[in-house]
Amino acid sequence: MTRAQALIAYVAEHHPRSSRGLEEARAVNPEAWDGVAEQFLSWAEGVWGPDGWQARCVEAFVVFSNDVIMSQARYEADGHYESSSFEACNAAVYSQREVMDDYLWGVFITNFCWSHHMELSLFFRDRFLARLPGAPAIVEIAPGHGGWGVWALSNRADARLQGFDISPSSIAIASSIAAAAGVGSRATYTLRNALDLATMPTASADAVICSFLIEHLEDPGLLVANIANLLKPGARAYLAGAITAAQVDHIYEFRHESELVAICEAHGLRVCETLSVHPRRFLPRARFLPRSMGLILEKRG
Ligand SMILES: C[S@@+](CC[C@H](N)C(=O)[O-])C[C@H]1O[C@@H](n2cnc3c(N)ncnc32)[C@H](O)[C@@H]1O
Numbered sequence: 448m449t450r451a452q453a454l455i456a457y458v459a460e461h462h463p464r465s466s467r468g469l470e471e472a473r474a475v476n477p478e479a480w481d482g483v484a485e486q487f488l489s490w491a492e493g494v495w496g497p498d499g500w501q502a503r504c505v506e507a508f509v510v511f512s513n514d515v516i517m518s519q520a521r522y523e524a525d526g527h528y529e530s531s532s533f534e535a536c537n538a539a540v541y542s543q544r545e546v547m548d549d550y551l552w553g554v555f556i557t558n559f560c561w562s563h564h565m566e567l568s569l570f571f572r573d574r575f576l577a578r579l580p581g582a583p584a585i586v587e588i589a590p591g592h593g594g595w596g597v598w599a600l601s602n603r604a605d606a607r608l609q610g611f612d613i614s615p616s617s618i619a620i621a622s623s624i625a626a627a628a629g630v631g632s633r634a635t636y637t638l639r640n641a642l643d644l645a646t647m648p649t650a651s652a653d654a655v656i657c658s659f660l661i662e663h664l665e666d667p668g669l670l671v672a673n674i675a676n677l678l679k680p681g682a683r684a685y686l687a688g689a690i691t692a693a694q695v696d697h698i699y700e701f702r703h704e705s706e707l708v709a710i711c712e713a714h715g716l717r718v719c720e721t722l723s724v725h726p727r728r729f730l731p732r733a734r735f736l737p738r739s740m741g742l743i744l745e746k747r748g
């Protein structure tokens with residue numbers, strides 16, 4: 448039995464209500480799903496061991512998915528995100544090891560177990576990773592679990608990566624996943640606020656990955672300015688953000704895809720490609736459709 452099959456079997460036995468979502472995610476592209484799931488789960492097994500990974504990954508995924516559903520329901524009722532302060536989110540979430548463990552392992556699994564995130568994973572793989580330049584120096588901002596950057600390093604033996612995250616838990620988990628994937632020697636993870644990266648050398652990155660941070664900030668323009676500053680002329684970034692999609696630590700409420708596009712264009716980035724996706728199922732008669740958007744950006748020469 449493959450790890451992907453073991454995951455499906457574990458969910459069917461312990462969380463049967465989540466099985467339909469997994470089937471929807473696999474249906475996006477069954478062959479690709481088997482490959483992506485196997486890759487992510489092999490890293491999880493490297494961290495948790497052959498007997499522990501199924502329970503750890505699935506329990507975290509179920510907790511995280513339920514939290515997201517509850518946040519979206521509160522957002523529907525209130526008409527705005529529940530958090531407005533980075534300091535409060537940092538105190539309640541990013542600095543709390545127990546909270547972050549479930550959160551980050553849960554997010555890690557959504558990359559292929561939520562159908563719309565599976566679509567985003569293929570966009571990242573086929574439209575961004577496949578086009579990295581030679582021997583790329585990659586900066587990953589807010590790696591969280593680190594899966595995106597580790598994927599890049601696994602695909603490209605000539606790549607190296609610097610990751611920066613505000614959470615000690617993210618640094619620990621991303622480091623453990625990079626080690627499990629056998630790419631730890633080419634990755635460094637440093638505790639740092641993404642908004643302080645303006646002090647990094649200008650035009651020093653061949654590629655930037657920044658997935659699902661922008662909606663966690665009070666001023667997303669500062670982040671995009673930092674990404675533009677880091678990229679070499681002509682270099683590309685992968686940016687992902689949430690649109691009318693609530694989470695306990697989402698602060699900046701993007702309502703339209705065009706807002707993400709405009710903020711990037713305003714900071715000297717060309718928007719080369721975009722993909723906006725949403726879950727197969729959502730609250731009936733919802734006023735907010737939760738979307739995840741990926742953008743491939745290029746620093747203008
Ligand atoms: C939703 S997770 C994203 C993880 C991963 N990049 C992904 O796409 O699945 C958000 C991450 O942003 C980090 N973060 C939040 N605010 C930050 C800031 N100001 N600077 C750096 N990292 C931050 C959190 O610690 C967490 O690891």
